[in-house]
Amino acid sequence: MLRLAVPSQKEKRAIRNFLRTIKTQKESPAQMDTTDYLMSDPRNRELLLKAIDDVKNGKFIFRDLIEP
Numbered sequence: 001m002l003r004l005a006v007p008s009q010k011e012k013r014a015i016r017n018f019l020r021t022i023k024t025q026k027e028s029p030a031q032m033d034t035t036d037y038l039m040s041d042p043r044n045r046e047l048l049l050k051a052i053d054d055v056k057n058g059k060f061i062f063r064d065l066i067e068p
Contacts, residue, residue, distance in 0.1 A: 006012045032040070039045045054060060 004015070006015060038048060
C-alpha cells in the first residue's frame with residue numbers, strides 16, 4: 001500500500017476529491033456510440049435501416065445547396 005504524507009487538511013480534501021472523481025469516471029459505463037444510440041429506439045431504427053436500403057438501391061435525390 002502506498003502512503004502519501006499531505007501536510008494540510010485543504011490538500012487532503014483536494015486529493016480525496018480528485019481520487020473520488022477518478023474512481024467515479026472509471027466505474028461509469030462507457031458512453032454509447034451515436035449509431036448505437038440512434039438504433040436503440042425501434043421506430044428510429046426502422047427509419048434508419050430503410051434510409052440505408054434506399055441509398056444502397058439508388059433511391060435518393062441530389063439537391064444543391066440554397067445560397068443566401
